[in-house]
Each structure stands twice: as C-alpha cells, then as structure tokens.
Amino acid sequence: MDGFEDKEFEYESGRKYVSDSVISRLPRYFRYLRMLLESGRTRINSTELSSLMHLTASQIRQDLNCFGGFGKQGVGYDIRYLHTCISAILGADRQYTAVIIGAGDLGRALARSRMFSGRGITVLSLFDVNRQLIGQETADILIRDMDELVPFCCANKVDIAVLTVPKESFEDAVRRIGEAGIKGVWNFTSMELDPEQQGFVIENVHLGDSLQRLTYHLRVAQDKEKEN
C-alpha cells in the first residue's frame, strides 16, 4: 500500500471533474471489479474488461482516465486499487441504515436479498399498515406498524427509505419519510417524488417503465422483421 495516500489524494482532487454519465457507469465497474477480486484476480487490461462488461475498450479507458493514473500501458489496471477508489467515490466504503416501507411481495423479497449487506447497508426494519403482517419477521427483520416509523427513526438514525407501497399509500408514506428526517429514498412505486419540496436524494426504480421499454424495442424489432 506504499504511496496509497498520495494516490487517494489524486483521485480526491480529480473527483470534481467526473461527469454524471461516468458516475452512472461506476456501479457497473464496481460490480465486475468485485467479481474479479472474488475470483482471485489482481490485474486486468482494458481489452479483457471490455469483453467482460460489453463496453468498448476505449470507453473503459476514457471512463477510468477520469480518476487519473489507474492504468499502465502493458500492465493493465490494479483491480484492488481501482475497486477501492470506486468504492470511495460511490460511498460504498461507508455504512448506511435503511428501512423498507411496504412489506408486500417486493418489500419482503428485497429484505431477503443480499443486495444491502453487500453495499454496507443494514436494513433495520420493515413497515406496513397490514395488521396481518405486523409483528412477523422476514430474514430476521421485524415488520413494524407504519405508525411507528417516525418514532423509530427518531430513535435510530436512518439514511435510506426503500419505498414499495401501492400508489394509494404514496402521499402518506412520503410525508412520514420527511417527518422521520430520512434523506435517501429508493423509490419502487409508480409515483414520482418532488425532490425540490422535500430535499430528498432519490433513486427511482420504475419496473413497469423498464418492462415497457422492452416491449417498445420488441415492437420495433417485430415491425422491422415484417418490413423485410
């Protein structure tokens, strides 16, 4: 780890120039670098990374050059160093806490996934209005009454609300998230939050929209086939 602090400073100072489009691709790099680390690899060049990630090698060199000095001609990238830097940029080296609001099929499936723990996030509780679910546990995490959300968050610092409620409960849930002082919202509902109004950091996963982009591309492909 000789010279590591210098390098870290380099990326810290370089960070300000990283564009949003590069940032949006960083989780993908993070994902593949972690897989490579887990498989015991230490170095990789842009050509091999390119065929793994299905990005062009020049795209990869461009993206990673933003941080300065990661790759060396003929030697390739130091996987662990790259992974450490990208972790720090993404905040994946910090610890966060989360609650899941809505303990339906999706909320419970998310609670059982390893997605959170793999990213330094601890899920503290699920919340629901359904009396039949309240008091149950899923993946050792208790489902609490929605009325307990605000007091629970006052007693426990909560960074992230994972929102999986039906649209009828959306307004109420957003109001409570605001009252609870939660800053980050991972939004799985079919509704949009107003970032201006509440000062939230929001990441939307509109699964239905994604599915519909797929049918759009299928329709275009079908129509092309018919034309030929």
Added chain:
Amino acid sequence: MDGFEDKEFEYESGRKYVSDSVISRLPRYFRYLRMLLESGRTRINSTELSSLMHLTASQIRQDLNCFGGFGKQGVGYDIRYLHTCISAILGADRQYTAVIIGAGDLGRALARSRMFSGRGITVLSLFDVNRQLIGQETADILIRDMDELVPFCCANKVDIAVLTVPKESFEDAVRRIGEAGIKGVWNFTSMELDPEQQGFVIENVHLGDSLQRLTYHLRVAQDKEKEN
C-alpha cells in the same frame, strides 16, 4: 373518433423522428395518463401534467410535440388520444408472452405482481433448477424444470424471458434462452448479456447499481453538509 385514422397516420409518419431520450420518458407519460384515465379525466394541460409528473411544462410540450398536434392552446391534451398513441408507440397495445427464469424470491414476487397483465403480457411459466420448487405454483403459474425451457418454448411462442437467476447460472440460462428462440430479455442478474452475439432485445434492471447510485448521492450530500 372522427378523423382518428388521419391522426394515427400523422403519428406513424412522425414516429421516425422521435429521439431515444423522448422514448425513454414515454413509459412515464403512459403511467400518468393511465392514472388520469382511471380517475375519469378527459383533458389536461401541460402545466397540470407538469406538477403531477415533476417535469417542466416546456419539457412536456417539447416531448409531446414530437408526435405532432396533440395539444391545443387553451384546451390542453386529449388524454385518451394521447394514451392510445403512446400505447401504440410502446407496443403496449399488443399481446406478449413471457417466462420467468429463476423462481427465487424476486422471480416469484414478479410473478405475483400486476405489472405484466397491465401491459398486455401473459406470464406462461416459471423455470428453476431447484427440485423443491419445481411443480409448485405461484399466482397460479406453474414452476417447471429448467430442462423443460427449450421444449416449452418450442410448443409455446414466448417473447420475453425475465431473467432472475444467480450469476453462476447466468451463462447456461442465456444459452437456453437463445436456443428457445426468445428475443426479449428483461435482465435482473448482475451480469451483462452480449446483444451482438445473440440478437437479443435487452432491458437491464441492475438493482444493485441503482442502490449504489443512491449511496453515491447520499455520500455527496453528506460531504457537502460537512463542508458547510
């Protein structure tokens, strides 16, 4: 519906000029227009649509102008007409079939959601390698042996594979999807498909990447707070 066919032709001819960024926003319009229809509304102007969707009114006018002549000054948009046009563009007025590959928590949660039926998609079956799951039903849909995937798809025309397998099973699943002649892949795995190689239409939902974009923005917000 007087003059409807003319209007439809107008959008058909206009379609070729619709940019990818507009297309990517169309599912969001579709979602809100459907909610408005369900609530019994017939017309809406760009200002009101703007406050609902949290897009600027000028963005909305720009997006919808792509299709030509939807809005009228002072009268607003005809919601049903707009919904019909956008449905046709997105292929939401067609019927598709899907199979879910991987009957774990996420696969089963998706099978139970109303997302597919609301978009003209029928889920025919789930597939898994786990002997304990094979033969069970979830939301009246049978979980079949993964070895039956290719023969099942030969007997039933299948448009979409919803891929929710762990990364160890990814390569095998992709090979079988190719053999089964399925064209559309809704990919929930942590791996990337190669569109060139298989001629797939792919829509990726990398949930972990989305979660990590959220922690990135939380980290930036935290760091800003510390600076002030």
